[in-house]
Amino acid sequence: MSDIDHEQILEFFRQHPERPWHVQDVQKRLTIEERDGLQQVLGDLVDDGRLIRTRRRTYGLPQEMNLVIGKLQVTSGGYGFVISEERDVKDLFVPAERLAGAWDGDKVVARPNPMKSDDARQSGEIVRILERGHDKVVGTLEYAQGYAILRPDSVRLRERILLVPDSVGKLEAGMRIVGVMIWPEASGERDPFAEVVEVLGLADDPEVETRAVIVKYGLKDAFEPDTVAEAEAVPPTVDAEMQAGRTDHRHVPTFTIDGADAKDFDDALSVERLKGRGKAQLLRIGVHIADVSYYVAEGTSLDREAVERATSVYLPGQVLPMLPEQLSNGICSLVEGEARLALSAFVDVTRDGEVKDVMFAETLIESDARLTYEQVQEFADGGRLPPGKLKLERDIKVLLDLTQALRAKRIGAGSLDFDFTEAKVDVDEQGALHLTPVRSNSARQLVEELMLLANRLVAHEMHKRDIPALYRVHEDPSVEKIQVLQKALQRLGYQVELNDAKPQDLQKVLQQAAGKPEAQLVNTLLLRSLKQARYSSENLGHFGLAFENYLHFTSPIRRYPDLVVHRVLRAMLQHRLSPTLKERMRNDFPKLAEHASQRERLAEEAERDLSKYFHAVWARDHVGESFTAVVSGVTNFGVFLALPNGVEGLMHVSQLDDDYYLFLEDQLMLMGKHTRKRYRMGDRVDVKILSSTPVNRQIDLLPAHMDMPEVDADEQVKPEKAPKKLKTPVGATGPTPATPVKAATGRGRGKRSGEAKPPETAPGRDARAKGA
Secondary structure (H helix, E strand, C coil), X not given: CCCCCHHHHHHHHHHCCXXXXXXXXXXXXXXXXXXXXXXXXXXXXXXXXXCEECCCCCEECHHHHCCEEEEEEECCCCCEEEEECXXXXXXXXECHHHCCCCCCCCEEEEEECCCCCCCCCCEEEEEEEEECCCCEEEEEEEEECCEEEEEECCCCCCCCEEECHHHHCCCCCCEEEEEEEECHHHHCCCCCEEEEEEEEEECCCHHHHHHHHHHHCCCCCCCCHHHHHHHHHCCCCCCHHHHCCCEECCCCCEEEEECCCCCCCCEEEEEEEEECCHHHCEEEXXXXXXXXXXXXXXXXXXXXXXXXXXXXXEECCEEECCCCHHHHHHHCCCCECCEEEEEEEEEEEECCCCEEEEEEEEEEEEECEEEEHHHHHHHHCCCCCCCCCHHHHHHHHHHHHHXXXXXXXXXXXXXXXCCCCEEEEEECCCCCEEEEXXXXXXXXXXXXXXXXXXXXXXXXXXXXXXXXXXXXXXXXXXXXXXXXXXXXHHHCCCCCCCCCCCHHHHHHHHHHHCCCCCHHHHHHHHHHHCCCCEEECCCCCECCCCECCCECCCXXXXXXXXXXXXXXXXXXXXXXXXXXXXXXXXXXHHHHHHHHHHHHHHHHHHHHHHHHHHHHHHHHXXXXXXXXXXXXXXXXXXXXXECCCCCEEEEEXXXXXXXXXXXXXXXXXXXXXXXXXXEECCCEEEEEEEEEEHHHCEEEEEECCCCCCCCCHXXXXXCCCCCCCCCXXXXXXXXXXXXXXXXCCCCCCCCCCCCCCCCCCCCCCCCCCCCC
């Protein structure tokens, strides 16, 4: 079997899809001597879901057998959807009774039902579970009917999981625990059960919740010893050997602009005036990015762990960096007054934003000043920079003007500019909670526009030279989503024609809605109509930014795709892009792009999850207080409202006692049956906080005019105490040596090692299109 691999076998089935094939037929067609080896490869492909083995022991492609391979997403209602691995295959609805033991996150094989439901929706059933999505489950310990039960945090998982008694010990009800799953395919039993492997602590504690999120999303809060050793071996300063062959740019004033709490500075800026005057004056803008690729070589432990993590995760109060702090906050960080290695884009551009030329170089730079967004914004508003940094005011003024010109050109070309407020969570070193609404401003836009410019120009260079790269792509929205959007906008009075919609068409709608009561609703409707941005080895363009070429180049400290792009760019500058290296990149990049996209989504979910916990903690401290909120969502069970600081809560329909309310789904509206009173997106409503349950990420609101209800102590549910002897789940015999119970370490929240970079739909360093 040394002369054939898995891809060659798979390619045979792609080229011969006309029927299923017996192993002996494949062996004969491909002239393979060892049948045992061939059967092993076929078995691997079946286990991975790339081939299907029939009852007649033949093999074929899933799509030829009317089967769908994908990841199962289960809703809180119990039903699910299979998200196909093939991007052109629609999601498959699976009723709860057809899940066949599959859980949320499982990789499954599903068979579509040839008969469609009354609403013309394609449904199906799960026929096989290929891979479980959960090794561990985080939840709360309960006792009932003699059993120890793990109640999962996620509403997407089943309501209870029975626990092995020996793993529970003397734990009290209400403890937050981690259970390792024992699935039926391993135990031979009908139902899954679990063993306690980690005790997090009492419920509703910030440290406990932080650890719970880390475990729940499979994140890492510590580096492997080999990785740490390699990081510690990197010199703390730039020596003469490192400087060899680089352009020394230290004579040009250079500065960073970041959040006040940032520790890792991966980008710096400089301005040089070349020739001319007025708007025609030619400027050379230096966008200098930390050269992480110099220190993180492929194949090292540093690189392997960076690939695994793929991104830094910015949790409230704790950062899980992609690289050890010796690099991310040390030699790779463009700190003030220290010589640093960089990859620089030198952009020759007029003051009104017309790009004339671009050059890329390996450079040596030194930041003259560490500026914050707040300092630059104060200057933009008519103030001064801090003492010692006044000499940079001319350069900052030039960049403020230039980036507004660039922004106007970008939006004029159709780049989508959403207007949302993010509730940024900060937890200081003393554990105090701070919630701050974050909106875009001139200072943030200065950095954002120059990062977008550099990313676009690097992508253009890669595409022009036909060099493999990891692109950041945002595909056109589906026809179905655009049709739904058009109908919704027409009901709001917007007479638009969105057939074959271009970014410019959607941008016009945003501009028409700006400042109007329904602006929030229009922004949300447009955002929902778009696909999610992702990484790809193909240059498919970026719909939301209206860019033909785009990638991520500017944050290699915290994003692995940027580090990959740096390696490619350095190889290009050093003339090392041999045909064999380019071919290896083309083979490796598709899987790497998919992995990076998955890890990015996981990180965003974790950040959002823990942020919602802290939002609920804040709300618990303000129960009974009144606010003017904005309707941010409407459902059949109530109205979601965003408070002035961005915290969102639910006003349940049962709290609306002045009428019976009907949900008009096509208009995203609740309307009183008799009063005709309406609640729709963007409406302002006076509310007060009724209650908050941080563990469940739940904030309940009620109309401000209503009195707070009295709490009846008799109605409060008291947890059941542990019985003297616990019942054992069928088939469970106790914890295995491989899964010892681990107590929480009492670790603190840790320091932030950088500003909590927001998701790409909120104000920040990249364009605010969906997942830019």
